[in-house]
Amino acid sequence: MGTKASGLKAACALAGAVAAALAAPTAQARITKIEITSRGPAFGGAEFPGVGAYEKLVGVASGEVSPVSASNNMIIDIGLAxxxxxxxxxxxxxxYILKPLDLSKGxxxxxYEPPNRGGKQFGGFNRTTGGNDPSATSNPLGQFLAPRGYTMVFSGWDYAAGTSNANGTATITLPVARNPDGTSITGPSYEYIVMGNATTTSYTLSYPAASTTDKSTAKLTTRKHLDDPATTVAATGWDFVDATHIKLLPDGTAFNANDIYEFTYTAKDPTVNGLGMAAVRDWNSFLRNATADDSGTANPLANDVKFIYTYVLSQPGRLLNDFRYYGFNADEGGRKVFDGMLQWIAAADGLNLNLRFSQPGRTQRNRQDQLYAEGLFPFAHQSMTDPISGKTGGRYDKCLKNNTCPLAMEIYSANEYWVKGASLFHTDTMGTKDLADPPYARYYLMASNQHGTGNGTSRGSCQQLGNPLNATPVQRALFVALDEWASMGREPPASQIPRFADGTLVKADQASTGFPKIPGVQYTGLKSTRYLLNYGPQFDQGIMSINPPVTTAPFFDNPANGKIYPTFVPKTDADGNDIAGVKLPDVLVPTATYTGWSLRATASNGPDGCEGSGQMIPFARTKAERLASGDPRLSIEERYGSFGQYLYFRAAAINEMVSKRLLLSEDGNAEFTRGLQSVIAGGLKSEEAEEQDDE
Structure with a gap:
């Protein structure tokens, strides 16, 4: 009897342990709690045919990860959190979520968009007014996504976005790493400072200074042009305002507008910024796979999500480059997170994120945010050996091993070739040969585009008018193609990029690019150089996979230029417009030269590069005007002869783009009419307008 009783008791204990194990939260990384702080109608209650009304959900989610899991232990300093x-x-x-009220109709x-520095950027892509509350758009029925039944999701990941979401900014709260004894971690930090005005008298540091009284490990320098030698500002010429601000002395002295200041100092209390990638992974995995959080609050998208696609603009695209490299597209259950990624203007760079004292808000260009660790090998998705660094790798290495790779639409502008080394995305690191497209990615240069969209009516700090080309209609068409590729297996349009093989990928000098000599337009061939920078023994690139990193000396203090990765730019036609790539109607039937590069005006420390800006250089209106100025480009009059002929060419170009799945038919009319004002301003008028002028 005693034996049976003890056996029964043991069995009950075992059953209880099993039940407790099943009831307890798993040790995996996961979202543990969601709090919906606001829920209500979206888009003013608009009803979409076949889909119905949408609702908006705003809230805060909490998550946790195991610091020893192989899915997370590459996050720098996570072991010290x-x-x-x-x-x-x-x-x-x-x-922030916008979803069909009745998910069965979606x-x-x-x-999913990981916001850019906390801000939602999909407004232009979605044909809405944008902003951080897109549910308030004034044109709900004109949207791209809602009429198709998409759920739209945004979440914070970037500590540099701040801590207040009062204006709809998506923020994240991350832990501060500390030494095992609980004391503050200190180490080198670096600030690249350029003020856009001459009235700013203080600068906010990214991390608090370890000491505001000991200035012996800090240094402030200044220069006017990027290639000028830096001049050290004496210790008596600057001071700490407090732990997170510096100022020039005497009090009230403003930083010189457009000058380059660099500040190195000893900082303390680094946040564990790489956790932002885990937050993106686990939030999307939760929405797709979970029914509720740990306390029983229902997942608002439970049992609905079949596919997740990203749309990103610039900075978060570089986040997702690193996201893929580190293997975050597999959740801890080994499931795929994103089915496809549409990457706009991210190209071949990663993000200054998974490092101690990192600053993910930075982006390096020809004179902007130098020395931050974003342009690191591997540049390409394909695995290769880099003779310069001696490393072997590719961004898709990890996901290829467990079949969790997302399909990718890599769309970028000409600006990324000039200021970001984008050619490394599709060439070997020695610049000797093209890479074949991998089966999981397609690449599209938006010919002659700048980084984003300029207004075409002002110069800002640049020498020429901004470049107004707008690539969002092509992005919409390629997003549809991405969905069809992932959900139906339909191959997308072929890649369209400059290549060595056809002579459209060339060196940046004017003879090689073929850029015309246009009166009043300066051409220097300025292009960012991609160095393998040597930060010293405390900063090996392998630090990105070591936990914790070693930071015992100011590695940002006077880094040496290392070996150079050869990079190249698109070749142009006789007008100065790019030959290769996807050409918008404005480039197929041009009234101007459009470039992805630009130079600063003299008053703004030119001719240094004008960062992400491009140029619009209008054609002469008539042959006589062209000859008088010495412009080698044909005038609008010589090209088209009549307004009707221009309309014919533009309509034909749009129809061709639609047939190639590079433009949606629903965008055709808008693209047809959008360019008419520029050609009228350029000198061609309809017969009716000419008759009115004659009267």
């Missing part, structure tokens, strides 16, 4: 009772590291972030697809 505080842990909860389960031994995990916690974080929380803001989220298309069971999510468009």
């Amino acid at each position: 505080p842990r909860n009772a389960r031994g995990n590291v916690e974080y929380k972030f803001d989220f 298309n069971h697809r999510v468009m």
